[in-house]
Amino acid sequence: MTKAGNTLTIDKLASGYGESMVLREITMKVRPGQVVCLMGRNGVGKTTLMKTIMGLIKPKNGTIRYGEQELTAAPPYRHARAGIGYVPQGRDIFSQLTVEENLKIGLEAAGGSLRKAGIPESVYEKFPVLGQMLKRKGGDLSGGQQQQLAIARALVAEPKLLLLDEPMEGIQPSIVMDIERVIESIKANQSMSVLLVEQSLTFATSIADYYYVLDKGMIVAEGTPASLSEDQVRKHLAV
Numbered sequence: 427m428t429k430a431g432n433t434l435t436i437d438k439l440a441s442g443y444g445e446s447m448v449l450r451e452i453t454m455k456v457r458p459g460q461v462v463c464l465m466g467r468n469g470v471g472k473t474t475l476m477k478t479i480m481g482l483i484k485p486k487n488g489t490i491r492y493g494e495q496e497l498t499a500a501p502p503y504r505h506a507r508a509g510i511g512y513v514p515q516g517r518d519i520f521s522q523l524t525v526e527e528n529l530k531i532g533l534e535a536a537g538g539s540l541r542k543a544g545i546p547e548s549v550y551e552k553f554p555v556l557g558q559m560l561k562r563k564g565g566d567l568s569g570g571q572q573q574q575l576a577i578a579r580a581l582v583a584e585p586k587l588l589l590l591d592e593p594m595e596g597i598q599p600s601i602v603m604d605i606e607r608v609i610e611s612i613k614a615n616q617s618m619s620v621l622l623v624e625q626s627l628t629f630a631t632s633i634a635d636y637y638y639v640l641d642k643g644m645i646v647a648e649g650t651p652a653s654l655s656e657d658q659v660r661k662h663l664a665v
């Protein structure tokens with residue numbers, strides 16, 4: 427595997443719950459080192475797409491590949507082993523476990539050599555507050571700190587592709603800026619690609635190399651941020 431990882435290729439993906447089709451025919455790519463933003467109004471299926479990519483929902487049609495690896499019907503641990511990390515919407519950390527224990531669970535997703543090396547120092551450099559709170563219970567942290575822990579837990583496995591589902595949702599502005607800085611440093615470092623679900627058009631267009639807009643189960647717009655028109659924003663994003 428190269429430093430920057432592989433290309434995630436999603437082709438004609440269909441997914442949903444039971445009889446209900448949420449995603450009809452999604453085709454998209456995340457190339458090595460890119461930050462790709464997935465945008466769309468509430469309830470259009472952004473989280474469903476992230477869960478399907480991660481193997482938590484079985485696709486009804488289409489394919490998911492990461493580099494040469496076929497992940498379409500694979501269980502989530504295969505995605506983790508392939509180098510894909512996932513931070514779910516709503517920061518579900520283990521509230522009864524300490525910060526350190528939460529981070530160790532992240533290590534379990536990693537390969538053997540990483541597990542032996544323990545939690546990398548770089549995690550505490552990115553999130554200094556976590557280093558000061560190792561023995562605190564996850565549930566005693568503020569919402570913003572819990573989100574930092576959720577991201578850190580994914581980063582300890584040193585993924586090559588990070589799936590981030592609305593990491594700034596419901597978080598106080600000072601921590602929003604901390605998290606934005608972490609995403610910016612990941613991008614500057616070029617060693618990881620990111621698929622980011624983000625509601626803030628300002629941040630999404632400032633950080634993204636490429637964007638996709640989801641509406642009615644389809645990708646209805648895509649391109650470089652500069653190409654996103656006011657018309658598309660009005661039609662598919664404005665509330």
Ligand SMILES: Nc1ncnc2c1ncn2[C@@H]1O[C@H](COP(=O)(O)OP(=O)(O)OP(=O)(O)O)[C@@H](O)[C@H]1O
Binds near residue numbers: 468470472515
């Ligand atoms: N577990 C589930 N079972 C059945 N339907 C679900 C389930 N989770 C989500 N849905 C439905 O699937 C559709 C897409 O939901 P999803 O959470 O993927 O949207 P979203 O774009 O992530 O929304 P938000 O912006 O609010 O996070 C919605 O109509 C939702 O009600």
Ligand SMILES: [Mg+2]
Binds near residue numbers: 472473474515
């Ligand atoms: Mg969602």
